[in-house]
Amino acid sequence: xxxxxxxENLNPKVxxxxxxxxxxxxxxxxxxxxxxQTQPGSLPxxxxxxxxxxxxxxxxxxxxxxxxxxxxxxxxxxxxEKEETKSLFSADAISRAKRILSTIPGRATGxxxxxxxxxxxxxxxxxxxxxxxxxxxxxxxxxxxxGASPGVHMMMQLLLRDEKDGILCPIPxxxxxxxxxxxxxxxxxxxxxxxxxxxxxxxxxxxKQLEDARSKGIDVRALVVINPGNPTGQVLAEDNxxxxxxxxxxxxxxxxxxEVYQENIYVDDKKFNxxxxxxRSIGYGEDDLPLVSFQSVSKGYYxxxxxxxxxxxxxxxxASVREQVYKIASVNLCxxxxxxxxxxxxxxxxxxxxxxxxxxxxEKDGILxxxxRRAKALEDAFNNLEGISCNKAEGAMYLFPQIHLxxxxxxxxxxxxKAPDAFYALRLLEATGIVVVPGSGFGQVPGxxxxxxxxxxxxxxxxxxxxxFKAFHEAFMAEYRD
Numbered sequence: 393x394x395x396x397x398x399x400e401n402l403n404p405k406v407x408x409x410x411x412x413x414x415x416x417x418x419x420x421x422x423x424x425x426x427x428x429q430t431q432p433g434s435l436p437x438x439x440x441x442x443x444x445x446x447x448x449x450x451x452x453x454x455x456x457x458x459x460x461x462x463x464x465x466x467x468x469x470x471x472x473e474k475e476e477t478k479s480l481f482s483a484d485a486i487s488r489a490k491r492i493l494s495t496i497p498g499r500a501t502g503x504x505x506x507x508x509x510x511x512x513x514x515x516x517x518x519x520x521x522x523x524x525x526x527x528x529x530x531x532x533x534x535x536x537x538x539g540a541s542p543g544v545h546m547m548m549q550l551l552l553r554d555e556k557d558g559i560l561c562p563i564p565x566x567x568x569x570x571x572x573x574x575x576x577x578x579x580x581x582x583x584x585x586x587x588x589x590x591x592x593x594x595x596x597x598x599x600k601q602l603e604d605a606r607s608k609g610i611d612v613r614a615l616v617v618i619n620p621g622n623p624t625g626q627v628l629a630e631d632n633x634x635x636x637x638x639x640x641x642x643x644x645x646x647x648x649x650x651e652v653y654q655e656n657i658y659v660d661d662k663k664f665n666x667x668x669x670x671x672r673s674i675g676y677g678e679d680d681l682p683l684v685s686f687q688s689v690s691k692g693y694y695x696x697x698x699x700x701x702x703x704x705x706x707x708x709x710x711a712s713v714r715e716q717v718y719k720i721a722s723v724n725l726c727x728x729x730x731x732x733x734x735x736x737x738x739x740x741x742x743x744x745x746x747x748x749x750x751x752x753x754x755e756k757d758g759i760l761x762x763x764x765r766r767a768k769a770l771e772d773a774f775n776n777l778e779g780i781s782c783n784k785a786e787g788a789m790y791l792f793p794q795i796h797l798x799x800x801x802x803x804x805x806x807x808x809x810k811a812p813d814a815f816y817a818l819r820l821l822e823a824t825g826i827v828v829v830p831g832s833g834f835g836q837v838p839g840x841x842x843x844x845x846x847x848x849x850x851x852x853x854x855x856x857x858x859x860x861f862k863a864f865h866e867a868f869m870a871e872y873r874d
Contacts (some may be wrong), residue, residue, distance in 0.1 A: 408574045410567065410833070417817050418444055421827045437825035441857060443846045444827045446622075446789045448695030452850040456694055456755050458485055458748040459737050465489035466733055469499050484746040492733055501729045507722040509536025509703070510729070513736040517703055520739025525669035529705065535717065536703045536735055538727045540652050540688040543704035545572050546720050547648060547684055550713075551613040552578035558610040559648075560601060562593070563835035564792060564842070566622045566650070570835070581605045581612055584837060587794065590783050591624040593617070595635050602643060614646035615639070617667070620653040620787030623834050623844040625767075627662040627786040633670045641681050649685040652702070653788040655692035658764035662786050668707065682708035689734040691789065693759040701731025701738075766847040766854050767791065773858040777865050789848060792831065795841050801872035813841040819868060824860040 399407070425440045432438075442450060449455065461481050464471070466489050471477045477486065493499040495512020508514065514531035521529035537543040551557065558579040561569045565582075573580045583601045586592040598615070605612050617636060619628045628636075640647040649667040657664055671681050689701035706717060741756075742748040767785040774782035774793040782793035797805075797812050805815035813830035820826055820843075831842025849857055 405575050405577055410571060410574075415829075415833060417814065417821060417829065418442075418827060420818065421821055421825075424821070424825070435825070436823060437860070440825045440827060441849055441853070442827045443849065443857070444829045444844075446691060446846055446848065447697050448789075448848050449697065451846075451848045453695050453759065453848070454755075455696065456741075456752065458482065458742055458752045459694060459696070459734060461485035461748075462489050462492065462737060463730060463733060466492055466496075467501055467730070469493055482748040482751075484742060484748050488737075492736070496729070501733075503729075505726045505729060505732065507718065507724070507726050508532075509534065509727060509732050509735075513732050514703075516736040517739045520736075521666075521668075521705060524739075525666055525672070527669060527672040529668075533705050533707055534703050535706065535721055536701075536727050536732045538700040538702070538731055539690055539697075540650065540686040540702040540704070541568055542724070542727070543684070543686050543702065544568055544648070544650075545576075546717065547614070547646075547704075548572045548576040548578065549720055550717060551646065552576040555579050556610055558605050558612045560598065560605075560612060560615040560645070562616065562618060562621070562624075563837075564623050564831065564844075565616070565835055566618060567833055569616055578613075579605075579610055581610065582835060585621070585624060585626070587783065587837070587840075590786075591621055591626040591792075593628065593632060593636070595639055598636075598639055612643075612645065614648050616648045616650065618650040619667075620656060620664070622650070622653065622788050623790045623792045623829075623831075625783070625785035625788045625790055625792065627657055627659070627664065629662070630665055630670065633665060633667060634674055637667060637671045637674065637676065637681065641676060646682040646684065649683065651685050652688040652691045654687070655694075655760070656763065656789060657787045658760075658767055659784070659786045664787075668705065678707055680708065687735070687739075689731060689738055692738065693756045693763075694734070694738055695759075696734055699731050699734050700728055701734040703735050762851050763789070763847055766849070766851055769854050769858065770845065770847055773862065777862060778869055780865070785847065789846050791845050791847065792834075792842050793845070794831075795843060797841055798869065798872045798874045800874055801868070804872065811841075813843055816841070816868070817843055820861070820864055823864045823867075826857060826860060826864075 421440050462485050495510055514534040517534050518529040518531045554577055558581040559573050560581045560583055563582040563584050570580050581601055583597050602612055654664045685705045687703055689699055690697040742752040770791055771782050774780045779796040780793050782791055785791050802812045805812040811832040813832050817828050817830045828843040828845045836842050
């Protein structure tokens with residue numbers, strides 16, 4: 393008998409789905425890491441440096457003290473009854489934990505919650521959004537999720553009926569979008585960011601791709617915008633955002649705003665503006681534009697990836713559509729309570745006058761200033777190498793340099809049945825232990841090749857990363873020079 397489960401009879405949508413950030417190169421890196429543990433000294437490097445994924449604490453970033461104090465007290469409430477707690481925890485962490493626990497039925501952080509998230513925590517998130525944007529926010533619009541990714545999947549489930557439904561996505565894009573569109577049976581409609589203008593988003597390009605898709609009978613349902621950009625690191629200008637909002641309104645598109653890097657801005661002449669703030673500031677009200685914005689506890693200066701916290705704020709949807717979103721959320725019961733608490737904390741950190749404020753501000757500023765220095769050091773290093781050009785990282789956690797590969801290298805990659813940038817990334821890993829993601833996993837203009845490299849290795853390790861990368865690249869170019 394043939395096996396009842398084989399690749400040939402699996403869901404074709406699963407087979408079509410790809411997620412490069414944890415793909416072939418990372419799997420190979422994990423094998424090499426095991427080899428280093430069992431056979432020390434057997435490779436030309438002594439550690440694997442995972443520059444493939446935005447996972448700050450795995451590379452040594454420390455959690456923010458105030459957030460962890462509150463989590464500890466919420467998860468072990470009996471600490472609040474002990475006298476010595478007052479000398480171990482800050483007064484505002486204690487008062488915040490008491491306030492949070494008062495919103496949780498039975499103070500039970502191990503119990504299921506409302507499927508949208510605990511109401512008191514959603515109130516806190518909405519208050520944080522209102523303070524950030526200067527426009528009201530409503531707790532009923534908040535769906536707390538296990539990171540931003542489940543929110544994206546929920547929206548794709550909601551919007552995509554079959555392959556005749558399309559989603560406009562930036563190229564390069566974060567592979568969550570291509571993967572979730574494939575899993576839910578829709579069609580990705582690419583719009584290309586302009587590398588020559590610092591990964592600019594041109595409305596003319598959106599119009600061109602939209603018209604092309606509609607001419608093929610595709611019902612384009614939504615536009616995805618990632619701001620700050622992943623993998624490209626650009627921060628959108630306010631007037632550009634206004635144009636994007638008007639475009640979505642005029643074309644009847646849902647705007648899916650990935651805003652998880654909103655705290656990660658490294659240039660003085662740019663600042664983060666949420667798309668909801670932009671929409672309200674140009675006079676669009678609740679009913680004028682369906683808008684979903686995603687936020688996560690995994691990025692920013694907090695980097696709490698493993699806690700799986702985040703939310704989506706949904707505005708401009710009718711009551712009957714919102715009922716369907718709630719139904720999808722209720723199938724998953726609820727997001728984890730630790731992540732819910734963290735989502736409320738990142739939107740309501742300590743304020744001036746609070747006991748923890750000085751320490752919190754020092755931790756936050758220290759992390760963000762260090763990330764800016766690391767981004768600059770890596771950007772300069774890439775731009776000083778033959779055949780590599782790298783745009784400025786204005787925000788987020790990545791650089792996306794273009795690698796102008798010699799024809800001999802492209803032919804060698806073809807012989808190895810690999811995309812040229814995947815071939816380069818694999819050789820880089822085997823020579824240096826540095827893990828990057830090939831640009832082909834994010835999409836790129838045909839005939840160009842890139843890699844995505846995080847800026848997250850600890851600052852004292854950046855010089856060694858640069859030295860290793862430089863030595864490899866020079867040897868690679870010499871080997872394959874035309």
